[in-house]
Amino acid sequence: MARDGLDGLLDAARSGDPAAISLIWRAEQPRLLRVLRAEVGDAADDVASQTWLEVMGALSRFEGDERGFRALLFTIARRRVADHRRTQRRRPAVPVAPDALPEATSVGAVPGGGGFEQLGSDEAVAAITRLLSEEQAEVVLLRVVAGLSAAEVATLTGRTEGSVRVLQHRALKRLAEVVTRDGTDDL
Amino acid sequence: MDGTEFDDVEVERLLRGPSADDADRDPVARLLLTAASGLEPLAGGPAPAMLTAMQAATSVPDTAYPDALAARRRRRWVAGTAIVVGTLSLGTSAAALSGSLPDAVQDVVHDIAESIGLDIPDGTPDQVVPVTPADPPGLDEETPGGGVGPEGTPPGQGGEIPGGGVGPEGTPPGQGGEIPGGGVGPEGTPPGQGGEIPGGGVGPVVTPPGQGEETPGGGVGPVTPPGQGSEIPGGGGVGSGVTSPSQSGENPAGSGGGRP
Numbered sequence: 001m002a003r004d005g006l007d008g009l010l011d012a013a014r015s016g017d018p019a020a021i022s023l024i025w026r027a028e029q030p031r032l033l034r035v036l037r038a039e040v041g042d043a044a045d046d047v048a049s050q051t052w053l054e055v056m057g058a059l060s061r062f063e064g065d066e067r068g069f070r071a072l073l074f075t076i077a078r079r080r081v082a083d084h085r086r087t088q089r090r091r092p093a094v095p096v097a098p099d100a101l102p103e104a105t106s107v108g109a110v111p112g113g114g115g116f117e118q119l120g121s122d123e124a125v126a127a128i129t130r131l132l133s134e135e136q137a138e139v140v141l142l143r144v145v146a147g148l149s150a151a152e153v154a155t156l157t158g159r160t161e162g163s164v165r166v167l168q169h170r171a172l173k174r175l176a177e178v179v180t181r182d183g184t185d186d187l
Numbered sequence: 188m189d190g191t192e193f194d195d196v197e198v199e200r201l202l203r204g205p206s207a208d209d210a211d212r213d214p215v216a217r218l219l220l221t222a223a224s225g226l227e228p229l230a231g232g233p234a235p236a237m238l239t240a241m242q243a244a245t246s247v248p249d250t251a252y253p254d255a256l257a258a259r260r261r262r263r264w265v266a267g268t269a270i271v272v273g274t275l276s277l278g279t280s281a282a283a284l285s286g287s288l289p290d291a292v293q294d295v296v297h298d299i300a301e302s303i304g305l306d307i308p309d310g311t312p313d314q315v316v317p318v319t320p321a322d323p324p325g326l327d328e329e330t331p332g333g334g335v336g337p338e339g340t341p342p343g344q345g346g347e348i349p350g351g352g353v354g355p356e357g358t359p360p361g362q363g364g365e366i367p368g369g370g371v372g373p374e375g376t377p378p379g380q381g382g383e384i385p386g387g388g389v390g391p392v393v394t395p396p397g398q399g400e401e402t403p404g405g406g407v408g409p410v411t412p413p414g415q416g417s418e419i420p421g422g423g424g425v426g427s428g429v430t431s432p433s434q435s436g437e438n439p440a441g442s443g444g445g446r447p
Contacts, residue, residue, distance in 0.1 A: 014245060016246055018242050021242060025229075025232060025233045025238075025241070026229040026231070026233075027228045029233075030226045034222075052233075052241055053244045054244075056244035057244045057247055059245055060245060060246075121223075121225045124218055124221035124222040128219075140202070143202040144222055144223045145222060145223055145226070147204075150199075165195070169193065169195075169198050172193050172215055175218060179214040179218060180214060
């Protein structure tokens with residue numbers, strides 16, 4: 001979708017045009033869901049719905065282009081993820097028998113073995129999340145999947161741009177160490 | 188570079204979206220490319236209920252997250268006001284405690300504080316205590332009738348009031364220090380023959396009234412040699428033995444007096 005097209009859709013969506021809202025949703029939902037699945041797993045759909053409702057509420061005051069809108073989308077999504085995690089922490093833990101747990105795998109292991117060449121997109125995101133620290137994975141996913149710049153990620157996460165650059169540099173180094181170590185089975 | 192080191196340019200290129208060529212050469216680029224694949228727009232739109240809710244949300248004022256700038260201004264205003272109010276309160280309290288507020292204000296603060304049991308000075312100016320001049324020398328109640336002469340002062344020349352000080356009220360003349368020569372001789376010295384010590388001696392054993400230690404004008408100088416009483420100058424010295432009134436400084440004629 002052309003950027004000009006999304007910019008025009010934003011104006012129409014502010015006035016409540018359902019067609020414009022639907023087109024924006026179709027364009028951005030895949031990115032949003034992919035990042036959210038890495039963050040909250042099966043709750044990604046619910047968190048995405050909450051995010052969209054809040055984004056639409058904030059749209060009347062939003063001024064910006066497609067990139068700005070995407071930054072707004074993931075900023076709100078990040079808050080909803082934090083709320084979701086807070087809610088999960090308040091819920092009582094349900095004990096699970098060891099036999100019911102999935103087979104233990106290595107840090108970046110892919111179920112069924114094999115290298116990252118065989119990974120699907122969601123599995124690649126899951127591998128990145130497992131291999132990296134929480135902060136590193138967040139930065140990498142916001143950059144690669146959400147398509148935000150380092151400065152936008154810095155604003156979104158409340159860090160300095162230099163801090164984001166350090167995180168992403170260490171993240172790539174960590175990924176390179178894993179994928180070049182004796183094949184790719186660790187993934 | 189050992190395959191795990193990236194420079195800034197390469198990091199930026201990989202994170203912006205690696206090309207297919209990058210993915211062929213670099214496993215990290217391949218992983219990132221895979222993670223970012225399949226992000227094409229969806230074919231179908233949201234569920235009707237979701238679309239309706241989104242449409243309704245666009246007309247609802249966003250109150251969950253108010254404008255960040257306005258919120259920041261509001262926080263700054265509240266913080267600034269709190270600082271100013273706090274500073275003024277502390278300053279006023281300190282001034283009230285030290286009583287340095289204007290009198291009218293201090294009175295009000297005093298009344299309010301008093302009603303809640305606090306002790307804060309009022310605004311009344313401090314009472315002026317008149318300063319009294321120091322007592323004149325020589326009128327000390329403890330040494331009435333005699334000045335104080337330095338040790339060894341000759342009779343009649345003792346102290347600041349030579350020849351005797353001022354006796355207490357009612358002291359007859361001749362019994363104060365006004366009469367030089369009323370010395371005290373040693374024990375057994377006949378009257379008027381005070382030997383080396385001028386003046387008639389006075390014994391402390393039987394001291395006639397008016398000549399004892401407490402009697403002004405006929406005082407006793409226990410340390411001072413006879414005839415040279417320093418604490419009660421002008422009065423008779425102190426000797427030993429029995430003395431008579433004529434042998435003390437009471438005698439206006441100075442029956443002792445002078446060197447033999």
